[in-house]
Amino acid sequence: xxxxxxxxxxxxxxxxxxxxxxxxxxxxxxxxxxxxxxxxxxxxxxxxxxxxxxxxxxxxxxxxxxxxxxxxxxxxxxxxxxxxxxxxxxxxxxxxxxxxxxxxxxxxxxxxxxxxxxxxxxxxxxxxxxxxxxxxxxxxxxxxxxxxxxxxxxxxxxxxxxxxxxxxxxxxxxxxxxxxxxxxxxxxxxxxxxxxxxxxxxxxxxxxxxxxxxxxxxxxxxxxxxxxxxxxxxxxxxxxxxxxxxxxxxxxxxxxxxxxxxxxxxxxxxxxxxxxxxxxxxxxxxxxxxxxxxxxxxxxxxxxxxxxxxxxxxxxxxx
Amino acid sequence: xxxxxxxxxxxxxxxxxxxxxxxxxxxxxxxxxxxxxxxxxxxxxxxxxxxxxxxxxxxxxxxxxxxxxxxxxxxxxxxxxxxxxxxxxxxxxxxxxxxxxxxxxxxxxxxxxxxxxxxxxxxxxxxxxxxxxxxxxxxxxxxxxxxxxxxxxxxxxxxxxxxxxxxxxxxxxxxxxxxxxxxxxxxxxxxxxxxxxxxxxxxxxxxxxxxxxxxxxxxxxxxxxxxxxxxxxxxxxxxxxxxxxxxxxxx
Ligand SMILES: Nc1ncnc2c1ncn2[C@@H]1O[C@H](COP(=O)(O)OP(=O)(O)O)[C@@H](O)[C@H]1O
Ligand SMILES: [Mg+2]
Numbered sequence: 001x002x003x004x005x006x007x008x009x010x011x012x013x014x015x016x017x018x019x020x021x022x023x024x025x026x027x028x029x030x031x032x033x034x035x036x037x038x039x040x041x042x043x044x045x046x047x048x049x050x051x052x053x054x055x056x057x058x059x060x061x062x063x064x065x066x067x068x069x070x071x072x073x074x075x076x077x078x079x080x081x082x083x084x085x086x087x088x089x090x091x092x093x094x095x096x097x098x099x100x101x102x103x104x105x106x107x108x109x110x111x112x113x114x115x116x117x118x119x120x121x122x123x124x125x126x127x128x129x130x131x132x133x134x135x136x137x138x139x140x141x142x143x144x145x146x147x148x149x150x151x152x153x154x155x156x157x158x159x160x161x162x163x164x165x166x167x168x169x170x171x172x173x174x175x176x177x178x179x180x181x182x183x184x185x186x187x188x189x190x191x192x193x194x195x196x197x198x199x200x201x202x203x204x205x206x207x208x209x210x211x212x213x214x215x216x217x218x219x220x221x222x223x224x225x226x227x228x229x230x231x232x233x234x235x236x237x238x239x240x241x242x243x244x245x246x247x248x249x250x251x252x253x254x255x256x257x258x259x260x261x262x263x264x265x266x267x268x269x270x271x272x273x274x275x276x277x278x279x280x281x282x283x284x285x286x287x288x289x290x291x292x293x294x295x296x297x298x299x300x301x302x303x304x305x306x307x308x309x310x311x312x313x314x315x316x317x318x319x
Numbered sequence: 320x321x322x323x324x325x326x327x328x329x330x331x332x333x334x335x336x337x338x339x340x341x342x343x344x345x346x347x348x349x350x351x352x353x354x355x356x357x358x359x360x361x362x363x364x365x366x367x368x369x370x371x372x373x374x375x376x377x378x379x380x381x382x383x384x385x386x387x388x389x390x391x392x393x394x395x396x397x398x399x400x401x402x403x404x405x406x407x408x409x410x411x412x413x414x415x416x417x418x419x420x421x422x423x424x425x426x427x428x429x430x431x432x433x434x435x436x437x438x439x440x441x442x443x444x445x446x447x448x449x450x451x452x453x454x455x456x457x458x459x460x461x462x463x464x465x466x467x468x469x470x471x472x473x474x475x476x477x478x479x480x481x482x483x484x485x486x487x488x489x490x491x492x493x494x495x496x497x498x499x500x501x502x503x504x505x506x507x508x509x510x511x512x513x514x515x516x517x518x519x520x521x522x523x524x525x526x527x528x529x530x531x532x533x534x535x536x537x538x539x540x541x542x543x544x545x546x547x548x549x550x551x552x553x554x555x556x557x558x559x560x561x562x563x564x565x566x567x568x569x570x
Contacts, residue, residue: 056412078414086412092405096336108328109413153409
């Protein structure tokens with residue numbers, strides 16, 4: 001449904017006298033199949049929004065190419081615009097307009113006639129449970145209601161693909177769960193949904209496939225399950241006093257059964273091991289012999305954050 | 320066809336939002352009326368005009384051009400608010416005509432200026448101003464072109480600078496010399512030679528002269544077609560440039 005090759009974009013920004021070049025996106029190759037929720041996971045500044053804005057024809061790529069629902073991004077931007085919907089990260093509704101007015105206007109900007117636009121607006125308001133507020137000004141909406149209007153705007157022309165840039169950022173947990181349901185409903189209606197997020201749980205629970213992005217590059221791609229499976233073995237989290245963390249790091253660095261380790265901010269270590277069941281007794285013995293004060297020990301399967309850590313050397317939580 | 324339809328769509332939306340805000344409607348009417356009632360009475364003695372009607376013939380066209388220039392130049396602020404709200408970006412992902420995004424907005428500005436102009440003209444009629452309807456319509460055309468140009472330029476600059484803090488000083492810096500060097504409030508006939516020489520390079524000075532000639536009933540005066548020609552060319556250039564900004568503006 002979406003195919004990109006070598007998509008690139010850099011920005012020149014001026015800070016005082018100096019001009020700095022930021023390579024926001026450096027060569028992104030993606031293949032997004034139809035009918036899936038595809039997630040772009042990455043920390044702030046990774047280049048997610050820039051990639052989306054290129055795919056939505058809002059900015060021109062410096063290089064590379066893309067085909068979106070059969071339309072060539074560079075040769076036929078008009079064709080791309082008709083086939084896609086795009087919901088920006090920072091909102092897109094006007095304070096003094098009502099939800100219904102916004103929907104009707106937006107439909108009409110796609111060339112839809114007035115009567116049909118009114119019908120579609122009514123249908124969208126119904127589907128997103130907004131009918132009650134439809135004729136109130138947008139500035140009176142809650143964050144979640146407003147975000148729902150914006151998603152409704154993005155799909156009012158029934159596109160094949162909709163891009164949602166951080167659709168749940170800033171929402172309370174309840175609105176967030178509600179939004180996930182809405183997004184799943186779009187997929188059920190046959191749409192391809194391309195979302196960006198910096199929430200690990202969102203990528204894990206909502207997305208059929210994800211691409212992990214960091215510093216303008218895709219560092220991993222696959223289903224969340226596959227990505228996690230790629231990191232073989234288990235993670236043993238050892239809780240220690242913050243002051244003991246450095247010593248423990250030295251202690252476990254040379255152990256042959258520890259594949260990799262990562263210190264924890266709150267004190268302690270994450271140890272990547274082949275098999276937790278056999279590693280735990282050895283870890284306990286080592287901690288005991290060194291006279292360290294053990295606070296907790298947990299065994300779990302690698303998370304998406306572990307995937308991110310393996311691919312980038314950093315934890316997504318920290319960046 | 321698509322351009323006309325899209326322009327109408329944007330125009331309707333913008334006018335609707337303007338009328339919804341009664342404060343702006345009130346200010347738009349109130350301000351020029353104040354000029355007419357409180358400033359104009361000083362003019363008869365100041366200009367040495369024989370009658371109040373004579374003074375109005377000079378002052379009213381100047382006031383109208385002033386409103387057209389300023390009404391247009393400060394429209395960019397509204398656009399920056401729209402940029403910030405994401406409304407422009409949302410429009411730009413649709414296939415809507417980029418020229419229509421500009422023209423729909425500028426047309427709203429022209430129409431609201433025309434409403435002001437009609438109110439002022441009617442009031443001035445009460446004060447014995449007399450002008451032929453044909454001349455008046457031509458003068459309105461001049462005003463419409465001025466407003467189209469200044470609002471388009473203001474939108475274009477707004478899309479380039481993207482912040483009120485940059486737009487405000489920029490527009491003030493442009494507006495001030497334009498105002499002082501156009502003979503808008505007082506005719507440049509009173510100015511020393513060097514000042515008149517500088518003013519010849521100000522297109523708005525030509526526009527004011529042309530509009531004054533029309534209000535005096537001199538439709539055949541060269542200054543009429545000259546003023547119209549200059550403003551038409553500038554309006555076309557302004558619209559072309561601003562529409563390009565709508566097509567490629569970032570964020
Ligand atoms: N219009 C712009 N001008 C200059 N720099 C930009 C612009 N847009 C984005 N950037 C920079 O590009 C990088 C990627 O930003 P963005 O795509 O917004 O990341 P994300 O959406 O993943 O948080 C950042 O370093 C950001 O500062
Ligand atoms: Mg972003």
